Amino acid sequence: MDLDDLKKDWQQTDVKVSIGEDKIKRMLGNKGQSAYEKLLKYEKLELALLIPALFVGTLFWLDSRCLSIFYSASVIAGGIWQWRKIKFLKKTDFLIMNILEVTERMNKYRTMLFSEIIAGIVWTFAFAGLICYISYHDRSWFVFWGGFVFISFFTFTTCFFIYKYLYYNNLKEIEQFERDNI
Amino acid sequence: MVQPDADKEFLDMVTSNEGIIFKVASFYANTENPISDLYQEIVLNLWKGFASFRGESKQSTWIYRIALNTCVSFYRRKKNDVFFVDITSDIVAPSDVSNNIKELYKLIDKLGKIERALVLLYLDEKTYKEISEITGLTVTNVATKLNRIKNKLKKMSNQ
Numbered sequence: 400m401d402l403d404d405l406k407k408d409w410q411q412t413d414v415k416v417s418i419g420e421d422k423i424k425r426m427l428g429n430k431g432q433s434a435y436e437k438l439l440k441y442e443k444l445e446l447a448l449l450i451p452a453l454f455v456g457t458l459f460w461l462d463s464r465c466l467s468i469f470y471s472a473s474v475i476a477g478g479i480w481q482w483r484k485i486k487f488l489k490k491t492d493f494l495i496m497n498i499l500e501v502t503e504r505m506n507k508y509r510t511m512l513f514s515e516i517i518a519g520i521v522w523t524f525a526f527a528g529l530i531c532y533i534s535y536h537d538r539s540w541f542v543f544w545g546g547f548v549f550i551s552f553f554t555f556t557t558c559f560f561i562y563k564y565l566y567y568n569n570l571k572e573i574e575q576f577e578r579d580n581i
Numbered sequence: 582m583v584q585p586d587a588d589k590e591f592l593d594m595v596t597s598n599e600g601i602i603f604k605v606a607s608f609y610a611n612t613e614n615p616i617s618d619l620y621q622e623i624v625l626n627l628w629k630g631f632a633s634f635r636g637e638s639k640q641s642t643w644i645y646r647i648a649l650n651t652c653v654s655f656y657r658r659k660k661n662d663v664f665f666v667d668i669t670s671d672i673v674a675p676s677d678v679s680n681n682i683k684e685l686y687k688l689i690d691k692l693g694k695i696e697r698a699l700v701l702l703y704l705d706e707k708t709y710k711e712i713s714e715i716t717g718l719t720v721t722n723v724a725t726k727l728n729r730i731k732n733k734l735k736k737m738s739n740q
Contacts, residue, residue: 400684400738402703402731408679409704416599416620418671420592426621426668427588433625434655493650494630497717498698505654 439488446481449474463533473522484511517558524554591631595624598644602627604705605645608689608697609652617668622655623648638714645702646715653694688737696730703727 460466606619
């Protein structure tokens with residue numbers, strides 16, 4: 400197949416899109432929110448949810464200083480991360496940027512989401528481990544270390560499979576893009 | 582909400598450039614992101630940028646830039662985020678396309694996002710300078726990449 404030979408055929412292809420003006424008006428008027436704006440909305444919502452989560456969680460684990468500090472520090476770190484993500488998304492301007500810039504930024508955003516998932520899993524198990532430690536550290540050596548090994552193994556395998564799944568579906572495409580264009 | 586005086590101008594622009602919007606959307610559509618969703622997303626983004634368009638570049642170049650930016654960045658956190666207007670029946674693929682074009686559509690999936698944009702702009706007779714403006718690649722890079730893509734497509738169609 401020769402791309403140059405295709406040019407004529409391509410330009411002769413008669414595209415007939417018969418979307419009436421009323422439908423276009425409805426598209427724009429009917430809560431016309433683009434996928435990109437929805438993405439931003441979800442990110443802002445997640446940031447807003449962290450505020451009650453900080454107070455409720457800290458109060459809930461108030462009797463354990465260690466848990467309370469770990470939890471509130473994590474939520475604050477999560478909030479900063481979330482704020483940076485929103486700032487990053489807001490800076491992406493379809494109207495000014497070229498395709499290369501937009502693709503690069505969206506790839507970075509996707510990479511941020513994958514890191515977030517991995518960090519989230521590690522955090523969940525670290526938090527569970529900390530709860531176990533506080534609750535069972537005075538129990539037998541076998542129960543404590545058995546629990547520790549089990550949690551570590553479970554964290555590692557879950558992260559491995561999720562990363563592998565994400566890698567083959569998304570990250571490989573991003574790596575390819577970076578190899579070709581950056 | 583659409584303002585009465587601006588909407589006529591915008592609707593005229595969309596109607597007269599629906600071919601470009603369709604072609605861009607068709608190059609990036611897949612089962613997860615159907616052409617009708619991409620089409621609407623492009624129209625929405627064009628509308629958002631319409632007020633700031635001052636004619637510094639050609640209208641078609643501006644439309645290409647926004648349409649391609651929309652498609653390369655189209656990402657949904659929720660797969661079931663649906664659009665409000667059903668336009669599936671209004672977008673019908675042209676029936677009289679040549680076998681070569683059909684083959685191109687089969688192969689296009691195997692190309693990267695930037696490569697697809699380059700093919701599309703090349704087929705629509707955009708100059709290397711215009712392609713460079715839209716994509717952000719240098720003119721030399723556009724030429725090199727296009728040559729590479731041409732060879733890649735030839736190889737793929739022979740396989």
